[in-house]
Amino acid sequence: MELVLDDIETETKQVMENLKAVLIAAGMTFENVVKTTIFIADMNDFAKINSVYGTYFNEETAPARETVQVACLPKNVNIEISMIAIQ
Numbered sequence: 001m002e003l004v005l006d007d008i009e010t011e012t013k014q015v016m017e018n019l020k021a022v023l024i025a026a027g028m029t030f031e032n033v034v035k036t037t038i039f040i041a042d043m044n045d046f047a048k049i050n051s052v053y054g055t056y057f058n059e060e061t062a063p064a065r066e067t068v069q070v071a072c073l074p075k076n077v078n079i080e081i082s083m084i085a086i087q
Helices: 008-025 043-056
Strands: 033-040 064-069 079-085
Touching: 008 043, 008 079, 033 043, 043 064, 043 079
Parallel strands: 033 064
Antiparallel strands: 033 079
């Protein structure tokens, strides 16, 4: 229940692990994800975020994705990810 703000890679990994837990609780995996939206505070972090994000998906079945830089995220985090998954 604590924010992980050490660096963007660690923060991204924590967000993805949180989403993984939600998917598992719903009886799904990242293979069920059809679309994601990534909200980031700094577009210069995109490459670092992408390198972590990409490890959670199979390149052939990766979901549609959009990435948006925003002015401010809740609790001053640097990344937030929204996912849509279907069974």
